[in-house]
Structure formats: C-alpha cells, structure tokens
Amino acid sequence: MPPIIVIEGPKLKGMESVCSRLSSSLGATYLHSVPVCIRHLKKVFDSQPQLIRGAFYAISNYILGQELFTHPQTLPVLVDRYWNSTVAHGIVNEVGDGIGNLPPKNHTIYDWPVDLPQPTTVVLVSCRKKLREMKKNGPKRGKIAYENMIFETFRRMRNQSWIEVDCTKQGCTDTTDVVSHIIDRLQDKNIVSVDSQASLCPSMILHPKVPHDTLPVEMPSTSNHQLKFDAMSNLAFKSCLCPSVPS
Template structure:
C-alpha cells in the first residue's frame, strides 16, 4: 500500500507544498532542483529554526481508505513519542497541492539531535515497511544553510532521491487558502446525516460502540419543517452561563430543555473522544441529528431550549482544523459555514460571550475538569479567537451575540426580550 501511494504521489511531488507547525502557526516550504545557494533568504523558516539539530525527517500518512488513514495518523504520533529518542522534537505537518481540494496529507516533522541516528532511523525504516507512511530525510549542506530532501524507499533499507534528481528545500509563500480549509467539508465538519453515518459504518470492527450509536439514529435523513413551537439554541464557551440560562428559560417559558450531544450518547463519549478527529467529529455530528429528532418530538407540545447544537460542533472543528490567525479561517460566506440541509433549523441561536479573564475565573470557581479543547482555549488565545469567529460566521441561522458578563437575571431578561421579539412568545 505504501509503495502504491508513493507511485501516485511522485508525479506531483515537486508541485507540493509542505507546512510545519511552528509556534502554533504554519511555516511553508517546497522543493526545487539543486542550485547555487544564495544566502539566508533561501532558507525556509522551519529550517532556519533547526540550526542546532543535525537531522530532520518528515512522515506523511498516505494510502488506504480515510478511516485507516485517520487511525494510522493518531497511532503514529503515539509510536513516535514512545520510541523516538528524548532528544527528538515532534511537530504536526502537512503536504498539499496549493488550492486543490482534498489534496492534503497529514503527518509529522521530526527534529533529531540525538547522539546517533540509528535509533530514529531504525524506527522510521520499520514504519515504512509496515504502515502507510512516507518518510523523507533532510540533511544540511556543507555551507551549513542549504537543506536537501530525500525520499525513502518502502522496500529498501536505504533512502533514495526522487526521479534520480537532487532536491533542496526552498521557502514557499503562504497559499491563498490555509491548506486545511480545502479538507474540512465532510472530514472535520459533516453536512448531512448520510456523510457522518458513512464514517461510523466503517468503524464497527474497530470501535464496538459505533453500532450502538447507529441504533439511536433517526430512521431517515430529510429536511425537517419547523416544529409547532419555537426552538431556541444557547451557545457559548464553557463558563459563559449556558446552564444557568437554559434552566431559567425552561422555567420562564414552560419549555422543554435538551442538550447536544444528547444524554443517550454519554456512555460512548469517552471512547470516541480518544479517536482521531475524523471519527470523533462524525460521532458529534450524529449527536446533533439525534437531538434534532428529540426536538421534533418535544416541539409539538412546548417551546424547546437546546444547550448547544450544530454551531458548537462546527465552530470547534473549524477552529481546530485551521491553525494560525483568525485571518486563516475560511472567508465569510464559505460553504464550511453553511447549515446542513437535512438538519432541523432552530428559530433563534443566542451566543453568550464573556471576557476571557472572567471566563477563566468562573472556570476556576467551578473546580471542574476541562476537556482537551477547553484546555486549549485557556492556553491558546488564537484558538479561542478562531472559535469565537467561527461561531459568528455560521449561517442558517446566524448567532445573535449576548454579553454574559452582567448578572444571571439581567442576561435572562435580555434573552427573553430577544425571544419575544423574534419568536413571538
């Protein structure tokens, strides 16, 4: 499988761009024919940062179906962390054809400063023999600046150059679109019940809980008409007051209160949270469809309040897939922000916002454990800004932002005014 993947990639290899995560933002380089090195301006940023490292490697996961690729990508990280010498530093990386959809290949970049390359290279040789992994090594030239890329053969214990030519790494301008944005649709965010189901159907042999999730799904996917009563979704980061507000709205409006993901999926969440993004995102997408079925049932009798819905699923997935600044997100109006055509649309979506320091104080006061994404929100300001902006860009319907810093009673009064104005309650 790895040999076939290489044969498919080789004709396009020199057209590919490589991206390595440095300081939470992508740094790009490409490859070119060997030529005279003209100075520091010809050294890609990622290599100008590795002057203290003797060797570097890239590992790209390619070949096979996307379920196998997703699992292999997650398992590869664990193998590298467990078996590489402690002197090695690991960074996420990708390879892609600029502005070409679904050309993204994910992997890792390894900086190696161990005393002997044998431990690292022994592991890498084992990987290319047994896993769908493409390995390249990078060596520094005699001038100490120019770096050369060489591709390893999957059926040889030595590495070879490509097409009998020498290649060296050169800087590459950032592409028009962040590379991950061309890979989001139905990989990080799902836009139909059918697409999300397709992922879980293929997971039955590796995740026993997948069958249980499938049994809970609606019998068919279809565009749903509005229930008889309004449906109000409350969105926001943790500790913005969603639980307090939703409980108060239930009492004030005599409404039903639902949550997404629904309670029936709680026993399965720990298993899926350990899975790679493709599988984990499909699971949470299906949770929205189960919640939508519950909304349809409750909405025939009373107004329905929903604690998080599709906005959360999409906003966190988009912000995780696209690293870097807010400007790297897909532009407003992009298809990645569109509402799924077969998912029930709420009457109103309220997004609670809060000053970051106040939100962190509330989290500390609650004394509850944080999810991995919540920890990332606290440690990475850019991630928080991307999540908040993704929330704002989702349409069908768009969020109405409400400041959650006043007292709970004041926030409740403001939201009730919104509901009465927009939902005629």
C-alpha cells in the same frame, strides 16, 4: 411551529444554570447536544483524535435532530449547543491559529445541513472579562485566540438568526441577569412572549438539573429550596462568567 432556541458559548460553569433557568422561564423542553441514549459514550470519544471525536458529535446532532422532528408542535425547545459547535470546533482545529486562516465568509461550509432541523435563533453568550483574565495566564493565552476563532466561525454561519449576549458589556452580575437579558432580546425579535412575573416553573425549584417537562409541579412548603438553588447558581455564575463580582 414553536421556536427552537440554541445556546452557544464557551464551556464555563454557570452556563448550565443559565440554560436551566431560561428553559423554565420559557416553558421549554430542555435538550442537550449529546442525547441521553448515547451520553454514556461521551467520555470515551472525548479522548479520541479530533476526526473521531467530531464524528461522534455529528452523529449526536442527527439523533438530536430526530428528537426535534418528533417533538410536540406546541412547546418551545431550548438546546444546549448544537451543530454550530460541532462545525466551529472542527474548522478551527483543522485550520490552526489565526482568523485569517478561516474559510471565507461565503464558503458553503457555513451553510446549515438541509436534512437537519434548523434553529429559530442561536444565542451566543460570552464574557469579555473572562477572556481578558485568560490573557494574564501564560499557559492559557492560546485559549483566548481559540475562543475568538470559535466566535468568528459562529458569526459566519448563514441561514440563522443570531443574538449575542456579552455578560460584561451588559453588566450582568448573576444568572438571573443573564436570563432576563436573553429573554428581553428574544422578545424584541418576537421569538417568545414571556410573563416575567410568572415565568419560573415550580418544578425547577425541586430539581434544577432535570428537564422540567418531565417533573411533577409541586411547590415546597418553604422557600429554602429556592434560596439554596439561587445561592448555588449565582455563586457558580459569579466565579466563572463574571469573575470580577465578589462572592
């Protein structure tokens, strides 16, 4: 069975570019945790209380799970967030501040649901520099504690292979660096095998935000499309994931 790779991490600009480039490099189908068929309801439920909002995302995960069950058995899948996020945010919002308030590591709440397709691996992307800068902003100081609790909850989830990528620690300066490092880690674990010299799906040059497997492969006559996409994605990455890098 082809690998199911889930990307998790804070909601920062630049992550979508990382997911898009990574899926094209792996030749993978790119799926979002909220499927297209109910994505128009996302804004409605995001404004609801946590219990109702969590129920919406739980249902979204099971619809996504059905898509994974029916997915062709020859193509890898990259998922932008999955059950991990739903459970982590639900737990943290319920217990309040403090890692000590989390359920113990051996609690069954961290078990993966038996009726939901399980990922081959989960890649947790973080940026220490971004979190350190959040400490300087009074109104956002509580957010760093929240993010730390989310990350700890991710790490406690069992029956999964984890890969942690710290953009600051690894010296990543743009989306290409992040994608390359993730691919290296995936190859180290024998999850994927990628030819780095021929890894970019041509259709991503034309339509970087559309799942590449639904697009015709047609190279433009000029490289301006690629240059523009590179510049935009790297700018978003530098400003949000690696704020210390000048643009």
